[in-house]
Amino acid sequence: xxxxxxxxxxxxxxxxxxxxxxxxxxxxxxxxxxxxxxxxxxxxxxxxxxxxxxxxxxxxxxxxxxxxxxxxxxxxxxxxxxxxxxxxxxxxxxxxxxxxxxxxxxxxxxxx
Amino acid sequence: xxxxxxxxxxxxxxxxxxxxxxxxxxxxxxxxxxxxxxxxxxxxxxxxxxxxxxxxxxxxxxxxxxxxxxxxxxxxxxxxxxxxxxxxxxxxxxxxxxxxxxxxxxxxxxxxxxxxxxx
Numbered sequence: 001x002x003x004x005x006x007x008x009x010x011x012x013x014x015x016x017x018x019x020x021x022x023x024x025x026x027x028x029x030x031x032x033x034x035x036x037x038x039x040x041x042x043x044x045x046x047x048x049x050x051x052x053x054x055x056x057x058x059x060x061x062x063x064x065x066x067x068x069x070x071x072x073x074x075x076x077x078x079x080x081x082x083x084x085x086x087x088x089x090x091x092x093x094x095x096x097x098x099x100x101x102x103x104x105x106x107x108x109x110x111x112x
Numbered sequence: 113x114x115x116x117x118x119x120x121x122x123x124x125x126x127x128x129x130x131x132x133x134x135x136x137x138x139x140x141x142x143x144x145x146x147x148x149x150x151x152x153x154x155x156x157x158x159x160x161x162x163x164x165x166x167x168x169x170x171x172x173x174x175x176x177x178x179x180x181x182x183x184x185x186x187x188x189x190x191x192x193x194x195x196x197x198x199x200x201x202x203x204x205x206x207x208x209x210x211x212x213x214x215x216x217x218x219x220x221x222x223x224x225x226x227x228x229x230x231x
Contacts, residue, residue: 041217049157049207055216094157094217104156
């Protein structure tokens with residue numbers, strides 16, 4: 001099975017400053033159809049997860065453009081250009097290229 | 113708007129079974145699939161399996177094979193997840209979520225159902 005490894009696991013950030021979360025997979029996430037199925041989810045405190053980004057860099061409807069995804073192969077990054085209070089929560093990457101789908105351990109973003 | 117509403121919290125004894133429901137609204141039920149993901153207290157997300165609302169085809173995580181069953185009722189736009197032979201390790205919040213193409217992940221998610229297994 002593919003293993004997803006996120007870093008850091010804890011991310012204290014000052015309001016208005018950028019944040020970056022890394023996600024690495026144990027195998028390439030390039031599908032035989034040419035797509036790369038790396039997705040990002042946000043889970044705010046006490047809430048259900050919500051998808052932010054699919055296929056590496058495609059933002060879901062309603063997701064602020066302060067969020068961006070990038071990467072290829074086995075290395076991926078979620079960036080927040082300016083952290084706001086509502087961004088506090090746990091962020092998970094998830095691979096959808098290989099069965100079974102797998103989540104990273106999560107990165108807890110908090111305000112410094 | 114698309115909404116997934118799950119059944120309420122459950123408390124079960126070890127060895128018992130639990131059946132959680134997830135009622136969908138706001139779209140054509142059979143056009144999407146559903147997945148179930150659980151989250152143990154203070155832990156991350158664990159994918160459990162999925163079911164096509166179109167034809168009922170299922171695919172379960174290997175570690176839950178034989179203990180989990182996912183079904184749909186198209187007449188009520190409801191998906192069910194039953195987990196048997198419960199142990200304390202099954203204590204978790206269980207989420208249903210919709211997918212169009214499972215490769216792209218799942219969205220939206222239900223509000224979650226806390227299942228507590230305790231003697």
